[in-house]
Amino acid sequence: MSRPPSVERLLAAVRRRAGARDHEALVAAARGEIAAERARLVDGDRPRPLTELAAALVARLASLEAGGPPTRVINATGVIVHTNLGRAPWPEAAIRAAEAATRDALFLELDPATGRRGRRFRVAEEHLVALTGAEDGFVTNNCAAALVLAVGLAGRKGVVIGRGELVEIGGGVRIPEIVRRAGGRLVEVGTTNRTRVADYEGPLREGRAGMVLRVHPSNFTMSGFTEAPDAAPLAALAHAHGALVVDDLGSGALLDTAAFGLAHEPMPAERLAAGADLVLFSGDKLVGGPQAGLVVGRADLVARLRRDPLARATRPDKATLAGVAATLGLYRAGLATREIPVWRMIATPVEALRSRGKSLAAGLTGAVCVPLAATVGGGSLPGETLASYGLALAVQSGATANRLLAALRTGEPAVVGRIEDGRVVLDLRTVDPAADADLACAVAAALGASGVRG
Numbered sequence: 001m002s003r004p005p006s007v008e009r010l011l012a013a014v015r016r017r018a019g020a021r022d023h024e025a026l027v028a029a030a031r032g033e034i035a036a037e038r039a040r041l042v043d044g045d046r047p048r049p050l051t052e053l054a055a056a057l058v059a060r061l062a063s064l065e066a067g068g069p070p071t072r073v074i075n076a077t078g079v080i081v082h083t084n085l086g087r088a089p090w091p092e093a094a095i096r097a098a099e100a101a102t103r104d105a106l107f108l109e110l111d112p113a114t115g116r117r118g119r120r121f122r123v124a125e126e127h128l129v130a131l132t133g134a135e136d137g138f139v140t141n142n143c144a145a146a147l148v149l150a151v152g153l154a155g156r157k158g159v160v161i162g163r164g165e166l167v168e169i170g171g172g173v174r175i176p177e178i179v180r181r182a183g184g185r186l187v188e189v190g191t192t193n194r195t196r197v198a199d200y201e202g203p204l205r206e207g208r209a210g211m212v213l214r215v216h217p218s219n220f221t222m223s224g225f226t227e228a229p230d231a232a233p234l235a236a237l238a239h240a241h242g243a244l245v246v247d248d249l250g251s252g253a254l255l256d257t258a259a260f261g262l263a264h265e266p267m268p269a270e271r272l273a274a275g276a277d278l279v280l281f282s283g284d285k286l287v288g289g290p291q292a293g294l295v296v297g298r299a300d301l302v303a304r305l306r307r308d309p310l311a312r313a314t315r316p317d318k319a320t321l322a323g324v325a326a327t328l329g330l331y332r333a334g335l336a337t338r339e340i341p342v343w344r345m346i347a348t349p350v351e352a353l354r355s356r357g358k359s360l361a362a363g364l365t366g367a368v369c370v371p372l373a374a375t376v377g378g379g380s381l382p383g384e385t386l387a388s389y390g391l392a393l394a395v396q397s398g399a400t401a402n403r404l405l406a407a408l409r410t411g412e413p414a415v416v417g418r419i420e421d422g423r424v425v426l427d428l429r430t431v432d433p434a435a436d437a438d439l440a441c442a443v444a445a446a447l448g449a450s451g452v453r454g
């Protein structure tokens with residue numbers, strides 16, 4: 001087996017093309033390239049000539065220099081808020097705001113009027129107040145962090161929760177485990193399928209609970225012999241016994257999903273009106289912006305969350321805060337369905353998807369335009385679908401379908417689709433129309449590479 005060249009030889013070969021760089025970093029990159037070459041030789045691959053290794057090293061440095069941007073992915077799964085694909089794509093305004101917030105200094109915690117230290121980037125909080133009618137608002141890293149902070153308000157008293165709301169939200173994350181880890185003592189009431197307001201009465205009357213926690217069932221539905229307590233009477237009961245009501249909406253929605261032919265997803269303002277003291281929801285689910293936990297509710301409670309030492313451990317950075325503020329601003333500007341990708345995808349008329357599907361299929365051998373059903377995802381509206389259209393790609397067998405799916409996933413740009421009835425399908429509801437041409441190229445390449453089409 002031949003041996004890769006020494007670091008010195010490789011460095012000598014790139015010296016002129018590498019430009020001025022820190023020597024140690026250059027040596028480390030060269031070592032990485034040589035280690036990769038050694039691994040190839042062990043695998044029995046042919047040795048690469050020095051010029052080829054040098055070119056690979058220059059490419060490696062160029063990729064590091066460019067920030068190694070993540071692979072571009074076209075989400076053709078038909079799941080609008082896809083947690084494994086980064087959830088909500090940010091609105092343009094949020095991207096611009098985050099860029100501006102990170103390029104220069106900004107008034108993050110400095111009040112421009114007084115020159116003194118002020119609230120951390122109050123804009124997002126003011127938008128939350130305006131959009132939900134809450135006394136105050138607060139932004140954390142994500143909704144799970146908001147839940148951890150909120151549970152702290154129960155102090156030594158118990159957190160009472162209905163058994164039908166002890167959910168796992170995905171990725172093995174279980175709400176009851178978060179509550180326990182946050183120091184909350186769980187008091188479970190009711191049964192899996194039926195929980196009534198009266199079930200909460202015992203622990204509240206006996207002073208065993210300082211908080212009623214409501215949790216959105218997120219990604220599952222129950223049907224048949226089921227019952228869940230209405231928000232208002234439960235809040236009244238909790239308040240009568242001096243307990244707080246915290247409503248974890250998970251996704252939450254700032255527009256009425258029923259206006260788009262979907263079931264109604266709970267809105268923070270409604271839950272506040274029904275008596276919740278705090279409502280928690282995510283920034284990157286149906287809100288459609290950066291990952292964040294959005295908290296709205298009573299000013300005294302929000303002030304306590306702000307003062308909690310854990311708030312420091314769960315605070316979002318300046319880019320996120322600027323992105324959240326910009327996203328929420330779009331709702332106040334009345335431009336959410338036009339400017340926020342998640343809502344744009346929900347609001348796209350099915351006819352527009354059909355005509356895009358037809359013109360894409362017309363240009364591709366082996367693809368036909370088919371009706372599909374898209375979902376919102378992100379732990380909202382479980383079981384609800386949106387009529388959609390997309391491409392079905394012809395395959396001979398299950399094995400070819402998997403091969404084609406893999407070829408699409410590893411293409412440039414990568415395309416993520418799904419298998420339905422043994423075919424590979426690509427749902428256009430989750431694809432930005434501006435990406436249609438790239439999608440067509442990627443599909444044609446994958447059909448060729450997977451051997452489905454030569």
Ligand SMILES: *Cc1c(COP(=O)(O)O)cnc(C)c1O
Nearest residue numbers: 142143144216218250251282379
């Ligand atoms: C998604 C979800 C969370 C967690 O939200 P993140 O922003 O991902 O931390 C919490 N509760 C419910 C009910 C959820 O659906």
